[in-house]
Amino acid sequence: MRIAVIGTGYVGLVSGACFSEFGTETTCVDLDQTKIERLKKGEIPIYEPGLEDLVAKNAKAGRLNFTTEIASAVAGASAVFIAVGTPSRRGDGHADLSYVYAAAKDIARNLTGYTVIVTKSTVPVGTAREIERIVRAERPDADFDVCSNPEFLREGAAITDFMRPDRVVIGCESDRAREVMRQLYRPLYLIETPIVFTTLEASELIKYAANAFLATKITFINEIADLCEKVGADVHDVARGIGLDGRIGRKFLHAGPGYGGSCFPKDTIALVRTAEEHNSPVRIVAAVVEINDKRKRQMAERIIDAGGGDLTGKTVGILGVTFKPNTDDMRDAPSLDIIPALLKAGARVKAYDPVGMHEAEKLLPGVEWVEDAYKAVENADVAAILTEWNEFRALQLPRVAEIMNRPVLVDLRNVYNLADMAQAGFEYHSIGRPA
Ligand code: NAD
Numbered sequence: 315m316r317i318a319v320i321g322t323g324y325v326g327l328v329s330g331a332c333f334s335e336f337g338t339e340t341t342c343v344d345l346d347q348t349k350i351e352r353l354k355k356g357e358i359p360i361y362e363p364g365l366e367d368l369v370a371k372n373a374k375a376g377r378l379n380f381t382t383e384i385a386s387a388v389a390g391a392s393a394v395f396i397a398v399g400t401p402s403r404r405g406d407g408h409a410d411l412s413y414v415y416a417a418a419k420d421i422a423r424n425l426t427g428y429t430v431i432v433t434k435s436t437v438p439v440g441t442a443r444e445i446e447r448i449v450r451a452e453r454p455d456a457d458f459d460v461c462s463n464p465e466f467l468r469e470g471a472a473i474t475d476f477m478r479p480d481r482v483v484i485g486c487e488s489d490r491a492r493e494v495m496r497q498l499y500r501p502l503y504l505i506e507t508p509i510v511f512t513t514l515e516a517s518e519l520i521k522y523a524a525n526a527f528l529a530t531k532i533t534f535i536n537e538i539a540d541l542c543e544k545v546g547a548d549v550h551d552v553a554r555g556i557g558l559d560g561r562i563g564r565k566f567l568h569a570g571p572g573y574g575g576s577c578f579p580k581d582t583i584a585l586v587r588t589a590e591e592h593n594s595p596v597r598i599v600a601a602v603v604e605i606n607d608k609r610k611r612q613m614a615e616r617i618i619d620a621g622g623g624d625l626t627g628k629t630v631g632i633l634g635v636t637f638k639p640n641t642d643d644m645r646d647a648p649s650l651d652i653i654p655a656l657l658k659a660g661a662r663v664k665a666y667d668p669v670g671m672h673e674a675e676k677l678l679p680g681v682e683w684v685e686d687a688y689k690a691v692e693n694a695d696v697a698a699i700l701t702e703w704n705e706f707r708a709l710q711l712p713r714v715a716e717i718m719n720r721p722v723l724v725d726l727r728n729v730y731n732l733a734d735m736a737q738a739g740f741e742y743h744s745i746g747r748p749a
């Protein structure tokens with residue numbers, strides 16, 4: 315069996331590499347010539363633990379190929395996955411489907427023999443049926459089915475998430491297509507992964523409902539954290555105390571600066587728009603979107619307050635700028651709201667991130683980038699942890715306190731415990747814990 319994956323970004327590249335690891339001959343296609351040239355040389359354009367080795371191994375075995383030419387990749391493929399971006403459409407927050415529909419047309423022109431066209435991109439309800447219409451219009455003679463197979467991997471843990479998922483969801487309404495999808499995911503049947511076959515609409519909605527639910531969980535604990543600060547409780551105790559109830563679950567109850575990343579922000583707003591269109595509002599999700607947007611700005615206020623209220627002539631040392639650790643992805647990172655607000659308040663901002671600085675430089679003008687955590691906090695009047703990279707969990711605290719102008723640390727990820735910080739002589743501000 316041979317497949318093609320259209321769009322070689324985070325999801326396309328990880329899915330392509332993992333399918334080839336499952337033994338399927340896979341061709342990854344992208345319009346971006348530079349990206350494909352680099353991949354052919356074994357250079358991975360994104361930071362994702364384990365991906366370089368996986369790509370190298372399967373490319374060497376001849377099971378994983380890269381090309382800019384969609385025609386040869388699609389012709390004769392049993393399945394073609396669409397994994398292009400679906401960013402927020404400017405102005406209204408709907409998912410921008412222009413890349414998906416352009417890919418569908420490209421695929422249609424090159425179909426030969428029976429092919430399953432699969433949406434792996436996160437797409438609103440109705441998209442698979444629209445793709446069916448587009449392909450049919452372009453190629454009335456083509457023999458194909460359209461399936462929805464949303465992806466649930468997390469950046470930073472993408473390979474494990476793909477190879478050992480909690481479940482696979484497949485929207486599919488033809489027996490022939492179901493058989494192709496079963497073959498592709500055969501290794502997951504062997505490890506007893508639940509495979510949920512459903513309608514196209516349910517599958518598309520499952521993806522948005524899952525992301526919105528997780529974003530809601532985070533937003534809930536963030537608001538409880540704010541309340542903890544007022545009443546003198548510790549949000550870690552509260553999260554553990556509620557999370558041990560199996561009905562609630564312990565994951566995604568880590569309070570922080572608000573969720574960011576390439577998906578939760580865009581997918582929550584897109585779900586709100588879909589629901590409005592169908593006159594069936596999802597008010598909880600709308601509230602989550604609003605609360606999370608405000609929260610990122612409030613985090614800048616916390617740092618400004620810790621710096622004494624006026625940052626003119628003061629230096630802020632920033633540790634971590636990516637939206638979470640183990641990725642270089644800067645899309646919708648809280649740092650993109652927080653750092654400009656600090657600069658606006660008159661601060662000199664020095665920042666360090668283990669892998670995100672190259673990407674961040676383009677997005678955060680006015681920041682001085684330094685090569686390690688200690689250089690970032692040296693002579694700073696306040697330091698702030700924005701991303702919980704492992705290397706920030708084990709800083710030499712006495713050294714940090716000594717090289718700062720004032721030992722003030724705003725820890726937006728609750729990396730340290732209160733007793734250690736007190737002992738090291740810090741004025742320590744964290745999230746949802748007594749000062
Ligand atoms: P990305 O921006 O990293 O990659 C998209 C790629 O598609 C780019 O390389 C672009 O050049 C290419 N492309 C666009 N149009 C093309 C075309 N017509 N032909 C060939 N290539 C084309 O995007 P991503 O983060 O991988 O996300 C892709 C989709 O997967 C989105 O819908 C996203 O919501 C969803 N998703 C992402 C993640 C994640 O962790 N990033 C997880 C689950 C689902």
Ligand code: UGA
Binds near residue numbers: 565567573637638
């Ligand atoms: C998220 C989902 O977890 C994936 O299942 C999904 O496939 C993906 O979106 C997607 O659709 O693209 P990802 O964005 O890579 O994955 O990262 P997460 O680990 O979910 O973190 C998202 C944001 O929430 C980060 O900013 C993170 O710091 C924040 N977060 C997460 C918290 O603030 N608290 C938590 O307890 C968990």
